[in-house]
Amino acid sequence: MAGNFYNVQCPDCENEQVVFGKASTEVSCAVCGVTLATPTGGKAEFEGEVLDVVENRTVEAE
Template sequence: MVRVNRENRSKFYTVKCPDCEHEQKIFQKASTTVECLVCGKVLAVPKGGNAEIKAEIIAQNE
């Protein structure tokens, strides 16, 4: 039996809101629109596979 070592290819990003500078974590492949929890600005929009991130990426977490 052959075992395939599957690694997690998805990532979480820590982003900073361009309006209020609040930092929050979002999923790389978000399937819904992600808004800032403080001011409501759109931070990511789903685009098929990976989401289009409209905020500054501060860190990449796995």
């Protein structure tokens, strides 16, 4: 996958939400509606604090 997911904390209500790093649309907080990420044509610009990078998970065939 070409991009990472980030755990972002809302600057207003402190809700933690996972956001795609190359978001193509504006991402709002699910709790209070504040903008968390704004698209820039490449990597999104985050308004809240980035707490962690969510690791890529691969599914192994059984």
